[in-house]
Amino acid sequence: MEFRYLGDSGLKISEITYGNWLTHGSQIENEQAQRCVRKALDLGISTFDTADVYANTKAETVLGEALKGERRESLEIFTKVYWPTGPAGHNDCGLSRKHIMESIDGSLRRLQTDYVDLYQAHRYDAETPLEETMQAFADVVRAGKALYIGVSEWTADQIRAGHALAKDLGVRLVSSQPQYSMLWRVIEDEVVPTCEELGLSQIVWSPMAQGVLSGKYKPGQQPAEGTRAAHSEVGGSMGDFMQDDILAAVQKLVPIAADAGLSMPSLAIAWVLQNDNVTAALVGASRPEQLEENVKAVGVRLDPEIMRRVDEALGDVVQR
Numbered sequence: 624m625e626f627r628y629l630g631d632s633g634l635k636i637s638e639i640t641y642g643n644w645l646t647h648g649s650q651i652e653n654e655q656a657q658r659c660v661r662k663a664l665d666l667g668i669s670t671f672d673t674a675d676v677y678a679n680t681k682a683e684t685v686l687g688e689a690l691k692g693e694r695r696e697s698l699e700i701f702t703k704v705y706w707p708t709g710p711a712g713h714n715d716c717g718l719s720r721k722h723i724m725e726s727i728d729g730s731l732r733r734l735q736t737d738y739v740d741l742y743q744a745h746r747y748d749a750e751t752p753l754e755e756t757m758q759a760f761a762d763v764v765r766a767g768k769a770l771y772i773g774v775s776e777w778t779a780d781q782i783r784a785g786h787a788l789a790k791d792l793g794v795r796l797v798s799s800q801p802q803y804s805m806l807w808r809v810i811e812d813e814v815v816p817t818c819e820e821l822g823l824s825q826i827v828w829s830p831m832a833q834g835v836l837s838g839k840y841k842p843g844q845q846p847a848e849g850t851r852a853a854h855s856e857v858g859g860s861m862g863d864f865m866q867d868d869i870l871a872a873v874q875k876l877v878p879i880a881a882d883a884g885l886s887m888p889s890l891a892i893a894w895v896l897q898n899d900n901v902t903a904a905l906v907g908a909s910r911p912e913q914l915e916e917n918v919k920a921v922g923v924r925l926d927p928e929i930m931r932r933v934d935e936a937l938g939d940v941v942q943r
């Protein structure tokens with residue numbers, strides 16, 4: 624495994640990070656989740672990402688159980704706050720001081736840890752004054768419940784404002800967690816340059832477009848049993864990608880991956896790690912073998928001709 628600094632902080636995280644959205648507590652059984660976490664650890668993955676809202680808090684519980692007994696100093700555990708986690712009361716959502724203070728305690732309890740390494744605002748809350756949010760995050764850090772703070776899916780302007788307030792409060796906003804893959808490049812024009820300027824880096828989610836960039840979904844065919852797209856509860860999240868023109872374009876990547884000496888999954892992950900502002904590819908896995916495959920992207924540098932051919936193959940199905 625290789626490790627990269629998170630923004631301009633001194634925290635190193637594994638460049639492949641394992642996240643448990645849609646899997647732990649929902650798509651896969653607990654035993655399989657435990658096996659995936661064990662495999663991740665065996666492969667040198669030290670960084671784990673979850674959120675209070677994943678499977679309505681169950682994902683944090685499953686991850687806490689799976690990591691129990693591991694040396695805490697050898698792990699980086701990330702979670703998030705914003706969305707309601709069950710039947711929502713009027714204050715059970717957003718980034719108010721009340722919701723942040725209550726959520727962090729619930730997350731720590733479920734994760735069975737005294738602190739998380741990174742506490743992230745899962746979305747921007749336009750209803751709560753940003754000053755209140757950043758003050759609450761700063762207090763969470765001062766209480767020792769989180770070491771660093773980050774955001775997810777914030778715009779460049781929101782990141783700039785949050786970063787300035789955090790700095791005034793003496794805490795570090797070190798990361799942004801956006802969606803990023805060969806198919807979804809929305810952050811490239813504004814978020815990445817702003818983060819480079821301010822010293823934040825990206826931990827990018829769905830680098831494999833939820834499995835689509837593995838090439839296993841073919842245009843005009845039903846998804847195979849056992850895949851996310853075929854799963855009745857979680858498959859609906861893939862609507863952006865499960866379209867025939869996109870699936871056909873992805874098939875054009877097959878010879879390019881072969882010429883690069885890579886599998887399709889490792890091409891997809893190596894591609895996001897090629898961006899110098901990306902600290903980690905935040906991957907999901909429903910079975911341990913997928914993680915074995917996906918870590919093959921570690922340390923790969925793609926040559927410019929491969930990058931050019933990827934752009935040519937995907938053409939205008941890329942979301943920018």
Ligand code: NDP
Nearest residue numbers: 642643644828829830831832833834837850851906907913
């Ligand atoms: P990926 O794009 O890595 O998709 C993971 C899924 O793809 C797996 O669950 C598996 O699904 C399939 N897959 C993985 N490896 C392979 C392989 N080698 N061959 C074939 N199929 C494979 O990421 P996710 O969409 O799961 O997101 C990763 C993490 O990002 C989340 O767990 C979460 O931590 C974070 N996230 C953050 C969000 C935010 O708003 N901040 C939003 C969404 C995610 P299957 O086997 O079931 O087909």
